[in-house]
Amino acid sequence: MRHGDPYGGSVPLSMSERFERLIDKDGPTPSTFRHRGPCWLWRLEPGKNGYGSFRPSRSLRWIAHRYSWEIHRGPIPAGLVIDHLCRNRMCVNPSHLEPVTTAENNRRGMGISTFNALKKECPYGHPYTPENTYRPPSRPNTRKCIECARIRDRQPHRLARKHVRKAA
Structure with missing residues (x-):
């Protein structure tokens, strides 16, 4: 300068x-x-x-x-x-x-999403097949096991709640 x-x-x-x-x-x-x-x-x-x-x-x-x-x-x-x-x-x-x-x-x-996508069965051993897999509309990239949902809905405490709701 x-x-x-x-x-x-x-x-x-x-x-x-x-x-x-x-x-x-x-x-x-x-x-x-x-x-x-x-x-x-x-x-x-x-x-x-x-x-x-x-x-x-x-x-x-x-x-x-x-x-x-x-x-x-x-x-x-x-x-x-x-x-x-x-x-x-x-x-x-x-x-x-x-x-x-x-x-x-x-x-x-x-990443986690890659490892989850590679899974062939749910944590309880049910296969992720098209017949046994539900994808919620609000979260289309997630998978839910239909068989696990059936087992969960058959639990006694859940059945009792359903009867209480019907009676009321």
């Missing part, structure tokens, strides 16, 4: 250049993704959700892998989320990312 240069002799970097400086492109190569190259690891500390975040400006904050998709591949299609094919949350390599629906992303993940 002393010599008339408002940037003090340095030229400010563009957002994509700043982003590229925060990536380690020599990360591990997943065995199933050798043809897609190594993971590009985000160098900064991950957030509480395990993903890196990037601030292209003071007022904006992007999740790093979503920003990587936008600058390398274009806008994320409406209604879709970005899934990590390599299962590494800190990876921002666009060849390891894929836009999918939220339901597909949950199916591919290792």
